[in-house]
Amino acid sequence: MAPRKRLCLPVLLLPLLSLLLPQADNRSFIVDRINDRFLLDGAPFRYVSGSLHYFRVPRVLWADRLFKMRMSGLNTVQFYVPWNYHEPEPGVYNFNGSRDLFAFLKEASLANLLVILRPGPYICAEWEMGGLPAWLLQKPEINLRTSDPDFLAAVDSWFTVLLPKLYPWLYHNGGNIISIQVENEYGSYRACDVNYMKHLAGLFRALLGDRILLFTTDGPEGLRCGSLQGLYTTVDFGPADNMTKIFALLRNYEPHGPLVNSEYYTGWLDYWGQNHSTRSVLAVTRGLENMLKLGASVNMYMFHGGTNFGYWNGADEKGRFLPITTSYDYDAPISEAGDLTPKLFALRNVISEFQEIPLGPLPPPSPKMMLGPLTLHLDGDLLAFLDFLCPQGPIHSILPLSFEAVKQDHGFMLYRTFLPHPIPEPTQFWVPNNGVHDRAYVMVDGVFHGVLERNMKHQLFLTGKGGAKLDILLENMGRLSFGSNSSDFKGLLEPPVLGQMVLTQWLMFPLNVDKLVKWWFPLHLMKSTRPQAPSGPTFYSTTFPIFGEGGDTFLFLPGWTKGQVWINGFNLGRYWTKRGPQQTLYVPRPLLFSRGGLNKITLLELESVPLQPQIQFVDRPILNSTSHKTFVYSLSVETSSAPEPMELSGH
Numbered sequence: 001m002a003p004r005k006r007l008c009l010p011v012l013l014l015p016l017l018s019l020l021l022p023q024a025d026n027r028s029f030i031v032d033r034i035n036d037r038f039l040l041d042g043a044p045f046r047y048v049s050g051s052l053h054y055f056r057v058p059r060v061l062w063a064d065r066l067f068k069m070r071m072s073g074l075n076t077v078q079f080y081v082p083w084n085y086h087e088p089e090p091g092v093y094n095f096n097g098s099r100d101l102f103a104f105l106k107e108a109s110l111a112n113l114l115v116i117l118r119p120g121p122y123i124c125a126e127w128e129m130g131g132l133p134a135w136l137l138q139k140p141e142i143n144l145r146t147s148d149p150d151f152l153a154a155v156d157s158w159f160t161v162l163l164p165k166l167y168p169w170l171y172h173n174g175g176n177i178i179s180i181q182v183e184n185e186y187g188s189y190r191a192c193d194v195n196y197m198k199h200l201a202g203l204f205r206a207l208l209g210d211r212i213l214l215f216t217t218d219g220p221e222g223l224r225c226g227s228l229q230g231l232y233t234t235v236d237f238g239p240a241d242n243m244t245k246i247f248a249l250l251r252n253y254e255p256h257g258p259l260v261n262s263e264y265y266t267g268w269l270d271y272w273g274q275n276h277s278t279r280s281v282l283a284v285t286r287g288l289e290n291m292l293k294l295g296a297s298v299n300m301y302m303f304h305g306g307t308n309f310g311y312w313n314g315a316d317e318k319g320r321f322l323p324i325t326t327s328y329d330y331d332a333p334i335s336e337a338g339d340l341t342p343k344l345f346a347l348r349n350v351i352s353e354f355q356e357i358p359l360g361p362l363p364p365p366s367p368k369m370m371l372g373p374l375t376l377h378l379d380g381d382l383l384a385f386l387d388f389l390c391p392q393g394p395i396h397s398i399l400p401l402s403f404e405a406v407k408q409d410h411g412f413m414l415y416r417t418f419l420p421h422p423i424p425e426p427t428q429f430w431v432p433n434n435g436v437h438d439r440a441y442v443m444v445d446g447v448f449h450g451v452l453e454r455n456m457k458h459q460l461f462l463t464g465k466g467g468a469k470l471d472i473l474l475e476n477m478g479r480l481s482f483g484s485n486s487s488d489f490k491g492l493l494e495p496p497v498l499g500q501m502v503l504t505q506w507l508m509f510p511l512n513v514d515k516l517v518k519w520w521f522p523l524h525l526m527k528s529t530r531p532q533a534p535s536g537p538t539f540y541s542t543t544f545p546i547f548g549e550g551g552d553t554f555l556f557l558p559g560w561t562k563g564q565v566w567i568n569g570f571n572l573g574r575y576w577t578k579r580g581p582q583q584t585l586y587v588p589r590p591l592l593f594s595r596g597g598l599n600k601i602t603l604l605e606l607e608s609v610p611l612q613p614q615i616q617f618v619d620r621p622i623l624n625s626t627s628h629k630t631f632v633y634s635l636s637v638e639t640s641s642a643p644e645p646m647e648l649s650g651h
């Protein structure tokens, strides 16, 4: 038998040492229903929290944003976990790079922020399909956000992966997560399926244990269906709402325990084609002060909004389909570019009346860069790159297939058929049942004939020779994230009609535009000899050096119409200059090569380009300009301060 090891002294001291350190078993975050408050490690605690979505901020900027939140006086950060961001295909998981949720939890901990986590499965958030993965719709009859067995099977599979990974991060286990939300404003959803909510609550308890505080959040009108016995009920409302009335309503569900507003709106979201939303500093600060006076715990939604990069924006349905803009600035206390706003300083002053805030200087705005104008060269029309965009070739079907049917989640798909006979006279072309989801760019033998748009533009008049190629580039503008009573399928959902003829025999080309653009290989060397399309879906690009350190900047596309932008292969998001109100796209400095490094910008313009295909980088955002105004900056390059924009009519 091996000789017994003599225990050296330090090991004998461990029990004593363990009394000195905050141990998992001494850590607790609970509801004190006697004194209507939270207790953190047994001491009264009120959270003053802010929402920041890691999925809307490049990872390299997380620490900066979280530090600014802490210095603003917040003690907690609240964020969602978008299921579709982490499970791109069934059973395939991605927690890497800017999707490394656990690195974000670590950054929050380093910033001395506690965490309120909202993993859904549905999160709304103006995010594509409210965070639900589009591949769920490959079962077209699936009944989302209900106890539909197909939906629950996918939810169980996802949460069985995610929730155990969160277990060590729970506050009482030594982590920083103090509470976890179940679903999201379920009371606002048509289903009101209590078995679904009970299933989720049971799953969360089974995988997270019985100590973590689980809660629900609903607007005042949603509390009945959104709340559930055993889950702490919270509410959301903004500065214009009647706090007294809403908190009184909340007391019907939580007679005791702290009052909680889980989403106090500091601003609001923007839709393409609608006016930019703002909320006044006075109203927002007054509302916060009134809640803090009541002893309520509050989360400000958003404290930093960030950006809907790529194709990640969601959409609402308010009479018509309304896609969310690329900017999620939200008129939040920390701007999209990470700068502190007057609203932040005002809120910080309010918070300082109720609890200690960190002392020390607040960071100045980040350096901003102006550059340009830069002239882009024509790489070629999109059709010229079809073989590269869809190397696997088309899918053939008598009737057009949806994006979901061909497993294309985002972006673009080309639908092709051939004119069955000559169309010498302009002939009506349309898609029944508003079946364009969401925008269709129509070409005949490569010549652009115009656009059809969901709810907005229902017909074109076409001519063409018999056998001519009829190409329809279909753009998915982001799936409904709120207000949808049915699944938001994308693509040509009905066969188009030309005159009296229903068009059949379709070729579907799912397009991987991002893969093509990411090739550093100059696109213009790949274009075919085909005649260049004077308008319609067309690639433009250029390269440009940045001398010196560079800075954050805002891409301004005066005269361009609508499209997608990539910088150094990163999908910056959608632009829609013609519709507004967003006229610039935020370009974080870390995306750019400075000190003489060569950068590449690529545009896929979907409709028409200005006479001079130029773009500029300006030093401030333009988020509130509708299409009838065009701001023209003097053509200065990297000046220290931008001249006042001249407002020109026209365009």
Ligand SMILES: CCCC/N=C1\SC[C@@H]2[C@H](O)[C@H](O)[C@@H](O)CN12
Residues within 6 Å of the ligand: 123, 124, 125, 126, 184, 185, 188, 219, 236, 263, 269, 482
């Ligand atoms: C009247 C509002 C109903 C929709 N709820 C909204 S719009 C902005 C915010 C975010 O979407 C958030 O994700 C929702 O929980 C609440 N909310």
